[in-house]
Amino acid sequence: MRIVVTGGFGFLGQQVTDALLARRTLCGAPVDRLLLADRRVPAAAPVADHPLVDVVQGDLSERLDDVFRQPVDVVIHLASAVSAECESDFDLGMSANLDTTRALLDAARAQSAAGGPTPRVVFSSSIAVYGSDPAAPLPPVVDEWTLPTPQSSYGMQKRVCEQLIAEYTRRGFVDGRVARLMTVAVRPGEPNAAASGFLSGIIREPLSGLAATCPVDPGLRVALASPRRTVEGILRITEAVRGSGPGALEGGLPVNLPGLTVTVAGMLRRVAGDAVADLVTVAPDPAVEAIVGSWPASFDGARATALGLRPDDSFESVVKAYIEDHPEAIATGTTGP
Amino acid sequence: MRIVVTGGFGFLGQQVTDALLARRTLCGAPVDRLLLADRRVPAAAPVADHPLVDVVQGDLSERLDDVFRQPVDVVIHLASAVSAECESDFDLGMSANLDTTRALLDAARAQSAAGGPTPRVVFSSSIAVYGSDPAAPLPPVVDEWTLPTPQSSYGMQKRVCEQLIAEYTRRGFVDGRVARLMTVAVRPGEPNAAASGFLSGIIREPLSGLAATCPVDPGLRVALASPRRTVEGILRITEAVRGSGPGALEGGLPVNLPGLTVTVAGMLRRVAGDAVADLVTVAPDPAVEAIVGSWPASFDGARATALGLRPDDSFESVVKAYIEDHPEAIATGTTGP
Numbered sequence: 001m002r003i004v005v006t007g008g009f010g011f012l013g014q015q016v017t018d019a020l021l022a023r024r025t026l027c028g029a030p031v032d033r034l035l036l037a038d039r040r041v042p043a044a045a046p047v048a049d050h051p052l053v054d055v056v057q058g059d060l061s062e063r064l065d066d067v068f069r070q071p072v073d074v075v076i077h078l079a080s081a082v083s084a085e086c087e088s089d090f091d092l093g094m095s096a097n098l099d100t101t102r103a104l105l106d107a108a109r110a111q112s113a114a115g116g117p118t119p120r121v122v123f124s125s126s127i128a129v130y131g132s133d134p135a136a137p138l139p140p141v142v143d144e145w146t147l148p149t150p151q152s153s154y155g156m157q158k159r160v161c162e163q164l165i166a167e168y169t170r171r172g173f174v175d176g177r178v179a180r181l182m183t184v185a186v187r188p189g190e191p192n193a194a195a196s197g198f199l200s201g202i203i204r205e206p207l208s209g210l211a212a213t214c215p216v217d218p219g220l221r222v223a224l225a226s227p228r229r230t231v232e233g234i235l236r237i238t239e240a241v242r243g244s245g246p247g248a249l250e251g252g253l254p255v256n257l258p259g260l261t262v263t264v265a266g267m268l269r270r271v272a273g274d275a276v277a278d279l280v281t282v283a284p285d286p287a288v289e290a291i292v293g294s295w296p297a298s299f300d301g302a303r304a305t306a307l308g309l310r311p312d313d314s315f316e317s318v319v320k321a322y323i324e325d326h327p328e329a330i331a332t333g334t335t336g337p
Numbered sequence: 338m339r340i341v342v343t344g345g346f347g348f349l350g351q352q353v354t355d356a357l358l359a360r361r362t363l364c365g366a367p368v369d370r371l372l373l374a375d376r377r378v379p380a381a382a383p384v385a386d387h388p389l390v391d392v393v394q395g396d397l398s399e400r401l402d403d404v405f406r407q408p409v410d411v412v413i414h415l416a417s418a419v420s421a422e423c424e425s426d427f428d429l430g431m432s433a434n435l436d437t438t439r440a441l442l443d444a445a446r447a448q449s450a451a452g453g454p455t456p457r458v459v460f461s462s463s464i465a466v467y468g469s470d471p472a473a474p475l476p477p478v479v480d481e482w483t484l485p486t487p488q489s490s491y492g493m494q495k496r497v498c499e500q501l502i503a504e505y506t507r508r509g510f511v512d513g514r515v516a517r518l519m520t521v522a523v524r525p526g527e528p529n530a531a532a533s534g535f536l537s538g539i540i541r542e543p544l545s546g547l548a549a550t551c552p553v554d555p556g557l558r559v560a561l562a563s564p565r566r567t568v569e570g571i572l573r574i575t576e577a578v579r580g581s582g583p584g585a586l587e588g589g590l591p592v593n594l595p596g597l598t599v600t601v602a603g604m605l606r607r608v609a610g611d612a613v614a615d616l617v618t619v620a621p622d623p624a625v626e627a628i629v630g631s632w633p634a635s636f637d638g639a640r641a642t643a644l645g646l647r648p649d650d651s652f653e654s655v656v657k658a659y660i661e662d663h664p665e666a667i668a669t670g671t672t673g674p
Contacts, residue, residue: 090508133503134588136482145473147484149503149589156504158496167493171427244471251471252486260650279430294421 001029004072006060006104008036009045010199011187012124013066013330015048015231018074018235027120028075037067061100064107068171072111074120074238077104082194083128086154086310097157106165109173114148120175123165125254127180127223128155131294143300151294152195163196166252178254182225183295186322188329194289199224202268203319206279209331215285216264221297223259225311226318227325234258236307258311260318266316325326338366341409343397343441344416345373346382348524349461352568353413354384363411364457364576374404375416398437401444411457411575414441419531420465420628423491434494442501445525446510448462457512459575460502462591464517465492468631480637481590488631489532501588513666515591516574519562520632523659525666532628536561539605540656543616546668553601558634560596562648563655564662573644583643595638595648597655601624604652 001025007013017036035054036047048055051076056066059077079100086093105121114120131151132138139146150156165176187200199222205212225233225252227235233255240249268277301311312318323330340363344350354373361368373384385392393403397416416437423430430524442458449455468488469475476483487493502513524537535552536559542549562570570592577586586592605614638648649655660667 107547133590135590136588145484147482150500151507153508156500160500161489163493163497163500167490170488171490227497251473253470 001026001031002033002070003031004035004075005038006075006077007039008055009038009041010078011189012184012227012230013038013078014047015227016078016234017053019040019231019235021047021050026235029073033070035064035072041151059100060333061095061103062256064103068107068111069261072108072117072119074122075104075108076122076124076234076238077101077238078124080124080158081154082197082297083126083152083154084195084197084288085155085193087152087195087287087291090153093153093157096207098156098160101161102156102164105168105174105176109168112173118172118175120238121165121168122176122234123161123176123178124234125162125178125180126155127182127256127259127289127295128152129159129162129180130296133157138296139300140298142256142296144256146296146301152291154291155294158174159209162254169252175242176252177237177240177249178258179234180254181230181233182191182223182257182259182275183292184227184230184309185224185317187227187324188322195288195319196222198288199264199267199292200226202264202280203322204329206277207319207323207331208329211279211281213282214264214282215288216292217284217289218263218265218268218282220264220289220293221261222264222292222295223261223297223299224318225257225259226321228321229309230257233304233309236309240307247308253303255303256299256301258304258309259297259299260315261297261299262315338363338368339370339372339407340368341372341374341404341412343374343412343414345392346375346378346527347415349521349564349567349571350375350415351384351569352564353415354390356568356572356573358384358387363572364555365409370407371390372404372409374400395439398440401440405444408453409445409456411459412441412445413459413461413571413575414438415460415628417462418491419529419534420463420489420491421532421534421625423494424489424532424624424628427490430490430494431445435497436492438498439501442505442511442513446505449510455509455512455573457506457514458502458505459571460498460513460515460573462495462499462515462517463492464519464593464596464632464636465489465628466496466499466517467633468492478637479511479593479633480633481593481640483633489628491628492631499591512579513589514574514577514586517591517593518567518569518570519560519594519596520629521564521567522561523655524564525659525663532625533559536601536604536629537560537626539601539617540659541666543614544656544660544668546616547620548616549599551617551619552604552625553629554621554626555600555602555605555619555625556600557577557601557626558631559629559632560598560634560636561652561655562594562596563658565658566646566649567594570641570646573646577644584645590640592640593636593638595646596634596636596643597648598634598650599652607642632656
C-alpha cells in the first residue's frame with residue numbers, strides 16, 4: 001500500500017514515519033511506498049534516503065498532482081499552521097488549514113471518482129475545536145457529543161475540516177477519520193508557534209539546563225499526551241475498521257485521543273526537583289492564556305477506550321519517556337523524576 | 338442605514354424586502370437604501386423601481402465590489418443553493434453556499450478593516466444542519482446545544498458557514514448572527530429544488546385544484562414555520578442587541594427559529610377536506626426521504642422565546658394565512674380549513 005504523510009518532516013510526521021517504517025505494515029497490508037510531503041525538508045534528513053520513502057517538497061496545495069500521481073491508499077494529514085500563528089495571521093490559517101485540507105480532500109475524491117482506490121484520509125484535529133462560548137460554556141467533562149464552540153481561529157479551522165471530512169466520507173468520496181489530538185508534550189527541539197508550546201518548553205528547557213517562561217497561571221489544568229501515545233492513537237484510528245460495535249468506527253464522529261489531565265504547577269513539581277523547576281519564571285501572557293485556557297482539560301474517553309487506547313499513566317512517565325528518547329537533550333546532573 | 342439583502346428576489350428575499358419597506362426602520366435607524374442582490378431579477382419586479390431600492394444582478398461572489406461600493410450597515414444573507422441541488426451537484430453547493438458566504442464575509446471584513454462600519458451579517462441557516470449520524474442519533478427534542486451532525490451536503494455547508502460567522506464575529510470582523518430556519522411552508526408559486534419543497538406543494542397544489550405528490554411516508558413528523566413567522570424571526574434576530582440577559586444575543590450560538598411540529602398526514606387532513614386531500618398521491622422517493630427524514634421535528638425553543646418569538650399557532654392558521662396572502666392561487670370552491 002502507498003501511504004502519504006503530510007507534514008511528514010514535522011515532529012509528529014517523523015514519529016509516524018519512524019513507526020510505519022518499523023512496522024512495515026498498515027491495515028494488514030505491507031507498506032510499499034511512503035510519501036512524505038512537507039513545505040520544508042531538513043538538509044539532514046536520513047529518512048529521505050530510505051528505499052521505501054518518496055519526498056514531495058513545497059506548498060501542499062500546489063503539489064497535490066505529484067502526491068496523487070500514483071494511487072494513494074492512505075493519507076495521514078498532519079500538515080497544519082499552528083494555533084498562535086492562525087490567531088496572528090487569519091488569512092494564513094484559513095489558507096494553510098482550511099483551503100489546503102479541502103484541496104487534499106478534492107484530490108482524494110478525484111482519485112476515487114476516476115475509478116482508483118477510495119483513499120483513507122486520517123485528519124489530525126485538535127482539542128482546540130472546543131472552547132467556552134459565552135452562550136455555551138464547556139461542561140466539566142467533555143466528550144465527542146459536546147458541541148464544539150471554538151474560541152480560536154485555529155480551532156474553528158480544525159472544526160470546519162472535521163465536518164468536510166465527515167461529509168466527504170458520507171458521500172463516499174473518501175474514507176475519512178478524525179483524531180483529535182491533545183496537547184503533545186514533551187516535544188523535543190526548538191519551540192514552535194503553537195500557543196501550547198510552553199507546555200513542552202517548561203519541561204524541555206530546564207531538563208537541558210536552560211531557563212523557561214510559563215505564560216499561564218500555574219493553576220491551569222491541561223490535557224496532555226506523550227508523542228508515543230499520540231502516534232499510537234493516530235495509527236489505531238487509521239487501522240480501525242468501519243462498522244458498528246467495539247473497536248469499529250461508525251458514522252462521522254471524531255475520536256478524542258486519550259488525555260492525561262494535569263495542572264501546570266503539577267507538571268513543574270514533577271520534573272526534576274526544585275533546582276530544575278527554579279529555572280521556570282511565571283509571566284502570564286493574556287494572548288496565550290486566552291487560547292490555551294479555552295481548551296478543555298477533562299475528557300470522557302469512552303470512544304478512544306473502545307479502540308484500545310489509553311492515556312499516559314502519569315506525568316512522571318511522560319517525562320521519563322522524553323528523557324529516554326532524547327538523552328542528548330538532558331543536562332548533566334539532571335536525573336528526571 | 339444601508340441594508341443589503343442577498344437572494345433579494347427570492348421568495349423570502351421579497352418578503353423581507355416588503356417588510357423593510359413597510360417598516361422603513363431597522364435597528365432604530367431609518368432604512369435609507371435597500372440593495373437587493375440576486376442572480377436572477379424577474380422581468381416584472383415593481384420593487385426594483387422603488388426609490389429606496391438598488392439592484393445588483395449576477396453571481397454574488399463576482400459582484401461584491403458593487404455590493405460594498407457604499408458602506409453597508411446590515412447584510413441579510415438569504416442567497417443559497419437548496420438542499421436537493423447540493424446533493425445532486427456537490428461542487429455547485431460548495432461554491433454557492435460555502436465559497437460565496439466566505440467571500441461575502443471577507444468583503445464585510447474588508448469594510449471594517451478599512452475603518453468603515455462593522456457590518457451586521459445575518460445568515461439564514463437551516464435545521465438541515467441537524468441529522469442523525471449513526472454514532473450520534475438525534476435526541477427527541479433538539480436545541481442549539483445539540484451537536485449538529487448534518488446528513489446532507491447542504492446541511493454541512495450551512496453548518497460550516499455558521500462557524501465561519503461565529504469566528505468572524507469573535508474576531509470583530511463582522512457582527513454576525515445566525516437564524517436557523519425551519520422548513521418554510523406554505524411557499525407560493527412554482528416548486529423549487531429544495532428536498533422539502535413538497536411540504537408546500539402538497540398544500541399549495543390541491544388548493545389551486547392541481548394534483549400533487551407526497552414523496553414521504555405521511556407519518557413523517559416535520560417542523561414548519563409560515564413565511565410570516567420566518568420573516569419576523571429573521572428581523573428580530575437582525576435587531577437583537579448584543580450582550581447577556583433576556584432578548585440579547587451572546588456569543589456565537591445560532592438561534593433556531595420556532596417550529597410547529599406536525600405530521601405530513603396531519604397537514605393533509607387539515608387542508609380543505611377530503612376532496613382536496615384526494616388530489617395528493619403518496620409515492621415515497623428515497624432520496625427525498627433520506628434528506629427530509631434526517632431533520633429533527635421537535636425543538637426546545639428557549640432561545641427564540643427569549644427573543645419574543647413563537648411558532649405558528651396551528652397548521653390551520655398557516656394555511657389560512659396562505660389563502661389570505663395568495664387569493665389568486667386558490668381554486669374556486671376551495672374554502673380552506
